[in-house]
Amino acid sequence: MTQPVSKRLTRDSTFSQRTESVLRDMILDGELKPGERLNEVILAASLGISRGPLREAIQRLASEGLLTVISHRGAFVRTFERAEVAELYELRAALELHAVRLLCQRATDDDLAGLAAMLDETENRLSGSADPAYPPELDFHLQLVRLVGNPALLAAALEAQRQISLARTMSAHRPTRARAAIVEHTDILDALRARDQELATRLMAEHLHHSMESAISVLGLPFDEEPANERNQP
Template sequence: MATPPPLERRTDTYAGRSLDVLRAMVRDGQLQPGQRLNEVELARALGISRGPLREAIQRLASEGLLNVVPHRGAYVRTFDADELRDLYELRTALETHAVRLAARRADNEDLRDLDDLLRATEEVLESDVDTAYPGELDFHHRVVALSGNQSILRAFADANNQIQLARSRSGRQPRRARDAFKEHREVLRALAGGDAELAARLMDEHLQHSLENALSLFENTVPDSPSGLAGRLEDEEL
């Protein structure tokens, strides 16, 4: 099978690359949840005019990363616990089906690539007991890509970007990283055995554990905010 496509919807145009940069700034917490986007400063930082910037903002709003409030501007989306659960339910539906397809379609080279990824991950985890899981999303992305279904892959990317944004202020637990690694190993064993239903069940259990951990961190660090509007609609600038 061919090398999986990149997780994000990238384009080769300059405007497209600017969209990728803005998406990453939002998703990774450089622009904080609830923060109002300063179009003048962002356009200058990205080296584009405000027209393409506004197109990028509308695109990210359609992906669920921004809220555009009439006469107020665009704000980085905030999430409450129910919305986080909804996103994990969507991700679980996508990934359990994807892993079933992957169990039928992945070849030996694909499985070796996944094994190499997990071996490299294990080395990092063993060398640093306090690290979060390096490349966790890479494993999930590769499994979804092995389904061969581009529609699932695009939906997964959008849902996962929203989850990353929702969790950008709550951090990670090193203990969970090791448990997640073991669960990934079990999924890979099921894939190698061609057992589609076992792989799907293990992926479902893994994502349920991930949700429980995410909610524990989320509810202890991020106050609930109104659905649909950025939680703090202040005129905050970059």
């Protein structure tokens, strides 16, 4: 396995930071597959750096949950169990439902108009492709959290997003899910515009449940395990 890298790092870069960015993109874009072992020799040669900065980047990405480092075996792109995906979506739901409740109280009309413009651009991109993926730079969920104006909440949401990005990225490449997501996002926005907190939170909860099911299905994980929130219940 050659693990080619499209961008060779320049000598004026901060090697460890640039290496971290390149590796993160390779993981989240699917260039490095779940379960794949990172070949340090080939990656370092392709990037034009020594293995020191590469190993520093690997350790940071492992701390983010994108890589798993196994002693005497090396670093592997993280794989997921169904329970792990469910738990991560539970965390995401807790953060984003709180954001929705706050936005029903705090969001200005201009804030919501900006969200509507983002959804219009997303819909235009999806309609222009026969096999569309949801544009990651037009992330409706992170924009919702940003509009709350709480840096701590945003940092937690970003961390949760990083940990489920492998599953979500693969899920988003299913045209039916990407198209369904834009419809669900629009319904959530309509509820926010109406300042209907109960409806907005219910729609977001349903949307995240659909997203989780899609991610689990794409990953080929079994559905016969108990959901995380039902474990240890009487």
